Amino acid sequence: MTAIIERVLNDALALPPIERAELIRRLFQSFDVSEDNHIDTAWTEEVESRIEAYEKGLLTASPAEEVLARINRR
Structure with a gap:
């Protein structure tokens, strides 16, 4: 894992659960190109x-x- 990914992951893990869930949702949506x-x-x-x-x-x-x-x- 690159240093940038590690830093982003650590920052994400420090978020409250609802904000982590929103981050996950938005990351998954970035893969979904369907209409x-x-x-x-x-x-x-x-x-x-x-x-x-x-x-x-x-x-x-x-x-x-x-x-x-x-x-x-x-």
């Missing part, structure tokens, strides 16, 4: 509606560790 963005739009709307519902107390959340432990027990 079929309706799926991305639908997922964006779904995510935003879930966040809004969570913030209003209409949805609950579980820590990632608990979710992964449940998956691993299956």
